[in-house]
Amino acid sequence: MLIARSTQEAHLYMDLHACACGAESFEREHRLDERDGVLVAVYEGVCPECGRARSFAFRLTDELPPAPPAFGGSEPSRIIDPGEFLWVGDQVATDAGLRLLHTPSAERHEQREGPAFALAAVEEVLKFLPQGLDRIPEELFTSERGREVYARTPHRFERAALLENIARKRRILESLDHVGP
Numbered sequence: 001m002l003i004a005r006s007t008q009e010a011h012l013y014m015d016l017h018a019c020a021c022g023a024e025s026f027e028r029e030h031r032l033d034e035r036d037g038v039l040v041a042v043y044e045g046v047c048p049e050c051g052r053a054r055s056f057a058f059r060l061t062d063e064l065p066p067a068p069p070a071f072g073g074s075e076p077s078r079i080i081d082p083g084e085f086l087w088v089g090d091q092v093a094t095d096a097g098l099r100l101l102h103t104p105s106a107e108r109h110e111q112r113e114g115p116a117f118a119l120a121a122v123e124e125v126l127k128f129l130p131q132g133l134d135r136i137p138e139e140l141f142t143s144e145r146g147r148e149v150y151a152r153t154p155h156r157f158e159r160a161a162l163l164e165n166i167a168r169k170r171r172i173l174e175s176l177d178h179v180g181p
Helices: 007-014 080-101 105-111 113-126 145-151 159-177
Strands: 003-005 031-034 038-046 053-060
Touching: 003 007, 007 038, 007 053, 007 080, 031 145, 080 105, 080 145, 080 159, 105 113, 105 159, 113 159
Parallel strands: 003 053
Antiparallel strands: 031 038, 038 053
């Protein structure tokens, strides 16, 4: 069974796993079930493109989930690999950057959600870095997308590159938080 550290992580997992027809999103209904004495979050819906039933079940960890936009505590994800998190961070940061370019300075603080989500995604990547190593080991990339991102840019999974990426995203958030009237 899939193990999610938060509802945020469960939703990202579903977003990353498209329907067989290729549709990436679907309206989800949520319920909690008990299976073998364990509380399970179940998300179900219908693909808007092909009409297939979609269903995901997640056992939530015992750890108190973090506040959004964070995805989990100090341990790395068991269901999303570091390449997927970096890909998500890149996609959201690009989208957020374009929105910020078209937003008046006085209103940019209202666009904080995207950069904060991108930062949270990249912070997740760092959790995969074992102590004593300077790069995330290739074997931790378990998804097709994650392996592709790693193969194209393995240097982005080095400690120094990840820390710089995080610092850059934090500076962007700080600039949004300190916008004057």
